[in-house]
Amino acid sequence: MTPMAKQKNDDLMDKLVSLCKRRGYIFPSSEIYGGLTSCWDYGPLGSELKRNIKNFWWDAMTNRRDDIEGLDASILMHPKVWETSGHVSGFNDPMVDCKTCKARFRADKLEESRCPNKPSKSPLECGGELTEARQFNLMFRTHMGPVEDSSSIIYLRPETAQGVYVNFLNVKNSSRQKIPFGIAQIGKAFRNEITPGNFIFRTREFEQMEMQFFVHPDTDEEWFETWREERWKYYQALGINEEKLRWHEHGPDELAHYAKKAYDIEYEFPFGWQELEGVHNRTDFDLGRHMEASKKDLRYFDERFTDKFIPYVIETAAGVDRQLLMVLCDAYDEMEIKGEKRVFLRISPRVAPIKAAVFPLVKKEGMPEYAQKVYQDLKKKFKVFYDESGAVGRRYARMDEAGCPFCVTVDGQTLEDDTMTLRDRDSMDQTRMTVAEVTAFLEQKISG
Numbered sequence: 346m347t348p349m350a351k352q353k354n355d356d357l358m359d360k361l362v363s364l365c366k367r368r369g370y371i372f373p374s375s376e377i378y379g380g381l382t383s384c385w386d387y388g389p390l391g392s393e394l395k396r397n398i399k400n401f402w403w404d405a406m407t408n409r410r411d412d413i414e415g416l417d418a419s420i421l422m423h424p425k426v427w428e429t430s431g432h433v434s435g436f437n438d439p440m441v442d443c444k445t446c447k448a449r450f451r452a453d454k455l456e457e458s459r460c461p462n463k464p465s466k467s468p469l470e471c472g473g474e475l476t477e478a479r480q481f482n483l484m485f486r487t488h489m490g491p492v493e494d495s496s497s498i499i500y501l502r503p504e505t506a507q508g509v510y511v512n513f514l515n516v517k518n519s520s521r522q523k524i525p526f527g528i529a530q531i532g533k534a535f536r537n538e539i540t541p542g543n544f545i546f547r548t549r550e551f552e553q554m555e556m557q558f559f560v561h562p563d564t565d566e567e568w569f570e571t572w573r574e575e576r577w578k579y580y581q582a583l584g585i586n587e588e589k590l591r592w593h594e595h596g597p598d599e600l601a602h603y604a605k606k607a608y609d610i611e612y613e614f615p616f617g618w619q620e621l622e623g624v625h626n627r628t629d630f631d632l633g634r635h636m637e638a639s640k641k642d643l644r645y646f647d648e649r650f651t652d653k654f655i656p657y658v659i660e661t662a663a664g665v666d667r668q669l670l671m672v673l674c675d676a677y678d679e680m681e682i683k684g685e686k687r688v689f690l691r692i693s694p695r696v697a698p699i700k701a702a703v704f705p706l707v708k709k710e711g712m713p714e715y716a717q718k719v720y721q722d723l724k725k726k727f728k729v730f731y732d733e734s735g736a737v738g739r740r741y742a743r744m745d746e747a748g749c750p751f752c753v754t755v756d757g758q759t760l761e762d763d764t765m766t767l768r769d770r771d772s773m774d775q776t777r778m779t780v781a782e783v784t785a786f787l788e789q790k791i792s793g
């Protein structure tokens with residue numbers, strides 16, 4: 346990237362962070378105390394967007410399929426889970442310390458890290474002397490109960506997947522699903538990242554949307570390809586610019602300890618191409634290890650097979666916060682209109698936090714009363730917003746910047762024929778509709 350392109354992208358991230366604060370998407374955590382590194386709070390619009398993204402994923406992965414069940418396992422799990430899964434011994438990142446400024450960096454991400462004393466330089470360029478790399482375990486540890494000794498150590502889960510594996514038998518037996526079938530879960534995960542950063546891209550507390558699909562070992566490669574296709578279609582349905590999406594296959598030195606094969610879907614963020622979601626062939630690694638350690642038979646059998654077998658797992662692992670950041674980056678747009686620079690957040694109606702705003706054109710002649718009725722009507726079905734303050738052009742501009750895809754305006758004609766204008770944020774076209782037509786239009790745009 347040229348220095349000018351880098352500056353432009355840095356500026357874009359700065360503008361996005363400040364828009365998120367101004368419009369109530371994302372705030373620094375504990376801000377009145379100076380904030381807490383890598384922790385962020387989702388505001389009124391951010392929490393709606395986050396919920397909509399999770400619902401969009403849940404709908405695609407469970408409601409629209411017959412072969413995937415949902416689960417909500419606890420964050421705190423038996424410590425043996427993490428010993429058995431290999432996370433206690435192997436969930437490490439290599440770390441180096443700077444002898445000059447005492448900062449700590451991920452040894453494999455030095456080029457993209459910044460020196461705290463010279464932020465324009467990486468630790469490779471700032472002149473500081475670095476230590477040899479050491480392994481650093483990423484799991485957060487705490488104690489369960491009133492006694493703080495080695496027998497009470499417990500971990501905050503670093504991935505949601507293990508909650509699925511230890512519930513494999515429970516879900517299979519209670520749902521009577523037959524292989525191939527999957528278990529989907531959305532939930533918080535925690536990693537004591539050495540170098541968090543890039544806003545909500547890499548944080549220490551984040552949310553995952555993961556699905557584990559259990560298959561016969563002879564069919565793992567076929568299912569791996571099927572899930573790669575499905576996950577690509579998901580981002581198409583979310584309306585993401587496909588030129589900014591690409592696949593990255595993990596080389597042997599990148600593969601996680603549990604994976605036979607892995608591909609990331611990467612997105613071109615303003616700070617470069619980065620992992621958005623992983624599709625992993627985890628083989629029978631996890632179920633096999635848990636079967637051995639727990640002495641519970643986790644093998645599968647039904648009348649279609651001659652032998653019992655440990656299912657292979659194809660995993661799709663996405664981060665909620667990272668997907669939300671992608672939605673915001675992909676939606677951010679600036680346009681000059683009549684000499685004024687205007688910002689548009691072109692978020693798909695499917696996940697937009699507010700689906701429509703309702704305005705009376707002016708605050709008189711019965712228009713506010715009529716618009717209030719429209720608002721109350723639409724509110725029964727959608728997240729809508731009522732605004733009567735300021736010129737209508739300014740109200741449109743506020744909603745464009747907040748990511749609202751449609752504005753419904755009650756004007757003089759409404760009082761005569763019960764039609765109102767529906768303005769599309771992206772085309773700026775205005776169409777006259779009755780409230781019943783607005784409802785049907787919004788339903789169609791949201792459900793797709």
Ligand code: GAP
Binds near residue numbers: 503668
């Ligand atoms: N169960 C497999 C697993 O956890 P991963 O690639 O380590 O795989 C899956 O994580 C996804 O979780 C990533 O693609 C990313 O979207 C999200 N993720 C991982 N670490 C994160 C972090 N520190 N901050 C935000 N999101 C993260």
